[in-house]
Structures are given as C-alpha cells and as structure tokens.
Amino acid sequence: MIARLRSVSGCLLLIYVVTHLSNHALALWSLSLADAWLEWLSAVWRWPPVTVLLLTAFLVHLCMALHSLWRRRTWRMSRWEWAQLLLGLSIVPLGMTHVVGTRVAHELHGVYTNHFWVLWPMAADPWQNARQCALVIAVWLHACIGVHFWWRVKPWYPRVLPGLYAVALLLPAMALAGAGVGLGSVLAILDDPQRMQAALAATKPPSRDEVADLYFLSDLLKAAALGLVVLALGARQVRTVWLKRQQGVRLRYVAGPSVAVPQGLSLLEASHTMGVPHASLCGGRGRCSTCRVQLGGADVARLPTPSADEARVLDRLGTPPTVRLACQLRPPSGDYNVMLLLPPGAQPADAYRGTGVALGEERTMVIMFVDLRGFTALSEKRLPYDVVFLLNRYFRSVGQAVEQAGGRVDKFIGDGMMALFGLQAPPPLAARQALDAARRIGQALVELNASMATEFTTPLRIGIGLHIGPAVVGVLGHGPATGLTAIGDTVNTASRLESLSKDFGAQLLASQAVFDAAGWGGEPGGAHEVAVRGRTQPLAVRAVADVTTLPLS
Numbered sequence: 001m002i003a004r005l006r007s008v009s010g011c012l013l014l015i016y017v018v019t020h021l022s023n024h025a026l027a028l029w030s031l032s033l034a035d036a037w038l039e040w041l042s043a044v045w046r047w048p049p050v051t052v053l054l055l056t057a058f059l060v061h062l063c064m065a066l067h068s069l070w071r072r073r074t075w076r077m078s079r080w081e082w083a084q085l086l087l088g089l090s091i092v093p094l095g096m097t098h099v100v101g102t103r104v105a106h107e108l109h110g111v112y113t114n115h116f117w118v119l120w121p122m123a124a125d126p127w128q129n130a131r132q133c134a135l136v137i138a139v140w141l142h143a144c145i146g147v148h149f150w151w152r153v154k155p156w157y158p159r160v161l162p163g164l165y166a167v168a169l170l171l172p173a174m175a176l177a178g179a180g181v182g183l184g185s186v187l188a189i190l191d192d193p194q195r196m197q198a199a200l201a202a203t204k205p206p207s208r209d210e211v212a213d214l215y216f217l218s219d220l221l222k223a224a225a226l227g228l229v230v231l232a233l234g235a236r237q238v239r240t241v242w243l244k245r246q247q248g249v250r251l252r253y254v255a256g257p258s259v260a261v262p263q264g265l266s267l268l269e270a271s272h273t274m275g276v277p278h279a280s281l282c283g284g285r286g287r288c289s290t291c292r293v294q295l296g297g298a299d300v301a302r303l304p305t306p307s308a309d310e311a312r313v314l315d316r317l318g319t320p321p322t323v324r325l326a327c328q329l330r331p332p333s334g335d336y337n338v339m340l341l342l343p344p345g346a347q348p349a350d351a352y353r354g355t356g357v358a359l360g361e362e363r364t365m366v367i368m369f370v371d372l373r374g375f376t377a378l379s380e381k382r383l384p385y386d387v388v389f390l391l392n393r394y395f396r397s398v399g400q401a402v403e404q405a406g407g408r409v410d411k412f413i414g415d416g417m418m419a420l421f422g423l424q425a426p427p428p429l430a431a432r433q434a435l436d437a438a439r440r441i442g443q444a445l446v447e448l449n450a451s452m453a454t455e456f457t458t459p460l461r462i463g464i465g466l467h468i469g470p471a472v473v474g475v476l477g478h479g480p481a482t483g484l485t486a487i488g489d490t491v492n493t494a495s496r497l498e499s500l501s502k503d504f505g506a507q508l509l510a511s512q513a514v515f516d517a518a519g520w521g522g523e524p525g526g527a528h529e530v531a532v533r534g535r536t537q538p539l540a541v542r543a544v545a546d547v548t549t550l551p552l553s
C-alpha cells in the first residue's frame with residue numbers, strides 16, 4: 001500500500017512538473033507563447049478538484065518520505081538512494097518561496113502570476129536565480145531516480161530507455177534555457193520604466209505588507225517541513241533505542257557470516273548493516289523480488305505472514321512458504337538461517353525469474369568445457385600485459401559465441417571456460433544450442449587467429465567437451481563469488497571429454513547423447529567409445545576435428 005501510494009502520488013506530481021517545465025521551455029520561442037500556455041495550464045491545475053488532487057498527492061508523498069525516514073533502521077544506502085533522499089529533502093526549502101509567491105499569492109491576493117511575475121525577482125537577485133535552477137534540477141533528478149528504480153525491473157524498460165534518456169536530458173535543459181531567454185526579455189522590460197510599470201501593473205501585485213506576509217508564510221512552511229523531518233528522525237532514534245533493548249535477531253547466512261542484529265530491521269537492512277552483499281534492484285520497495293531469501297532455523301514458524309503486497313510478488317514467483325522478500329520481512333527475535341536466492345549482482349532480467357533453479361533443482365543440462373591448448377607454454381614467453389590482453393580477447397570471443405547460441409557462461413577457470421545450456425531451453429533445443437555454440441567458437445577462433453597472425457607463429461588451438469544429462473543446478477558460492485551453477489556427474493563427464501579431445505586430435509569430443517538429443521541426422525565426426533572415470537560402462541562419443549564444419553542448427 002505504501003509503495004503504491006508513493007508511486008501514484010509521485011506520478012501525479014511528475015505530470016505536474018513535466019507540464020510546468022514544458023511551459024518554461026516554450027519561452028525559448030516567445031514569452032507570450034509561454035504565457036498563453038500557462039493560462040491554459042493554470043485553468044486545469046487551478047480547477048478545484050485538480051487542486052485538491054495535487055495537494056493530496058504532495059501531502060501523501062511528503063508523508064511517505066517521513067514514514068520511510070522514521071522506518072529506516074540503517075543509513076547504509078547506495079549512492080542513488082542517498083541522492084534521492086537528499087534531493088527530496090531539498091525540494092521544500094528550495095521551492096516553497098516559489099510556490100507561495102505564485103499559487104498562494106494568486107489565491108490570497110489575486111496576483112496574476114505570469115512569466116514576468118515569476119522571472120522579475122530572479123532578474124533582480126542572482127541568489128533567487130540560482131535557487132530556482134537548483135529547484136528544477138533537484139525535482140527532476142529526484143523524479144528520474146524514482147522512475148528508474150520503479151521501472152528498471154520491467155521487461156520493456158530497456159527498449160524505452162533511450163527515449164526516456166532523451167526526455168530526461170532535453171526537458172529540463174530546454175526549461176532552463178527557456179527561463180534564461182525569458183529572463184533576457186524581462187531585463188529588457190526592466191530597462192524601460194514605462195514598460196516596466198505596465199508589465200508590473202498587469203500582474204496586479206500585492207502591497208508591501210502583503211509581500212512581507214507571503215515571505216513570512218513561506219518561512220513558516222519551510223520551518224514546519226524542517227520540524228516534521230526532525231520529528232521523524234527523533235522518533236526513529238527513540239524507536240531504534242527501544243528496539244535495541246528488545247531481544248536480538250540472530251541470522252546465519254548460508255555460505256556467509258553469522259550475525260546478531262537488533263529487532264525491527266528488515267532482513268535486507270540487516271544484510272546491508274552487517275556488510276553482507278544482497279541484491280535489491282528496486283531499493284527495498286518490494287517491487288523487484290531480487291532480494292528474496294529462503295529461511296530456515298528454529299524460529300522460522302514465528303515469522304509474521306507476508307503482507308498483501310509481498311504475497312502478491314511471492315505468488316507471482318510461485319515460491320514455497322519459506323521464501324520471503326528480505327526487504328519486506330522484519331523478523332521477530334529468534335534464530336534464522338538465511339539463504340540468498342540471487343547473487344548480489346542480480347540484473348533486472350533476474351527479477352521474477354522462477355526460484356526453482358536458484359533453490360536447487362535437478363534438470364537435464366548440456367554442459368560445455370572449452371580449453372585453450374598449450375596456452376601455458378605460450379604465455380611463458382610473453383609479458384603479463386600481453387597475456388591478459390590475449391586471454392580477454394579470447395574470452396570475449398568464446399563468451400559471445402556461447403551467448404549468441406543461447407547458452408550461459410558459467411565461469412572462466414584459468415584459460416578454460418564452462419558453459420551451461422538448458423537453463424531455459426528443453427533438452428533437444430539445449431543440445432542444438434550447445435553444438436551451435438561449438439561451431440561459433442570455432443569460427444571465432446579462426447577470426448582471432450587471423451587478426452593475431454603477426455603475433456603468433458602457431459595459431460591458438462582449442463578443445464571442447466560436451467555432455468548432456470541430469471545436473472543439480474542452483475545458486476552456490478560465498479559472498480560476491482555466489483552464482484548460478486551446475487554440479488554433478490554430467491559436469492564431470494563433460495570436463496573429462498574436453499581433456500580426452502586431445503587424444504583424438506579433435507576440437508570437439510561430444511557424447512553421442514548430445515547428438516541424439518539434438519536430433520541431428522548426418523552425424524558429423526568419427527564414432528568412438530571412451531572410458532570415463534566414475535562410469536562402469538564406456539561412453540559413446542563423436543570426435544569432430546574441425547568444429548566449423550558442424551552443420552548450422
């Protein structure tokens with residue numbers, strides 16, 4: 001509910017800001033055009049129901065900000081969260097004089113608040129000018145960060161991002177430029193006493209006493225806003241002290257530290273406070289699901305039930321009851337085991353991806369191992385810089401080949417690579433993807449060798465092992481080195497086939513099962529049987545001397 005109220009009120013305020021800035025931008029063409037558009041806009045925004053809506057949106061947004069200040073248990077936040085908080089707090093002190101001098105002045109004293117009225121004080125006082133520019137920048141950045149954190153996990157966001165970037169840069173730039181041009185026109189008017197008197201009279205200005213009252217009101221409202229912030233921070237402090245006196249919460253992170261934190265922290269806040277890397281793409285707003293954790297331990301039955309919003313996200317993921325959103329869960333005192341289900345570097349594409357795999361699942365996978373032959377001997381004669389440069393070029397080539405074929409690079413080990421096929425594809429497609437990746441790797445190697453022919457007397461050579469079968473897939477590791485991977489006999493066999501490919505003088509040694517799963521008719525390469533450690537039966541394999549000859553899948 002709180003997240004929704006914040007979003008809806010923020011959206012209404014953003015619409016107001018966009019129309020307001022577009023109005024200033026029109027001054028680039030002419031001040032009278034901007035005034036004409038302002039007349040129209042004022043008719044809409046000053047219509048009583050819209051005024052009430054706008055005021056309500058502002059108050060709700062302010063209350064949400066105070067609530068999140070009060071509720072926040074830790075000041076460990078990302079740079080973006082700090083930026084949004086500080087920019088948000090700066091809006092009232094920067095903008096209150098503008099609001100009181102326009103809208104309130106119109107309502108109380110009937111002032112006609114056209115562009116001359118708004119720009120005139122800025123022409124006379126550079127400080128007001130700077131403050132107004134800072135207000136535009138603060139409001140706009142605050143809104144952009146909010147929108148980015150809200151939308152970044154939506155699947156369509158990357159597509160519209162370039163357009164949004166353009167609007168995010170152009171609109172405030174044009175508004176500030178328009179204000180600058182308008183300021184020039186106002187300065188020209190001020191140079192001519194008669195024009196100035198006429199322009200001023202047209203605004204129906206308030207008396208000196210009324211102006212003083214308006215400034216007093218502005219200062220009063222700023223002080224009230226400041227008082228509310230201080231009150232929220234004070235209440236937060238009292239709550240923190242009180243919570244610290246309560247029994248603590250002990251968290252044992254799987255493949256991580258065991259920590260004790262005060263009651264009242266969300267699990268995500270606990271992770272951040274204790275320096276445990278924890279994904280939170282939406283900044284703890286309960287929207288992205290990337291902070292999800294699986295809980296266990298003696299007191300797990302005492303956990304509060306999920307709120308309606310948290311339950312909605314968890315239902316969408318189809319998770320078991322022991323999986324919760326860390327940003328929404330504030331565990332009572334007790335002992336809990338916590339397993340992070342996504343790596344700290346989770347990407348928007350990981351949001352809402354089913355948790356079955358992350359929790360650990362057996363599924364049919366195609367595993368690929370690729371090794372660069374003779375690289376150790378080659379690197380001995382080279383400078384470290386050259387070795388790193390060459391390996392990175394090679395890794396980029398094979399990594400792109402795997403990704404273009406639909407696989408996922410699991411890890412680079414020394415000069416080797418392990419890749420997974422079948423995380424999102426059924427076994428027949430995964431097998432075709434893996435064979436396609438082998439062909440692409442071969443082509444990439446040909447191109448790499450051609451581009452580095454002057455560097456090496458002998459071309460780079462590779463060995464690839466491929467096997468299909470059941471593997472346990474899950475998120476494994478420790479700290480930042482946590483990630484989705486596969487383990488099991490299939491992985492070991494694929495690694496062994498990669499080593500054996502040397503004995504066959506082949507670029508690829510793949511189990512016959514891979515070709516069978518792929519449903520390839522004219523099977524390439526020679527058929528053999530090999531003994532693999534841990535298997536009682538020999539394994540049927542095919543050795544392909546040149547992977548670029550593999551047919552297109």
Ligand code: FES
Pocket residue numbers: 279280281282283284285286287288289290291292325326327328
């Ligand atoms: S951080 Fe996004 S849902 Fe928890």
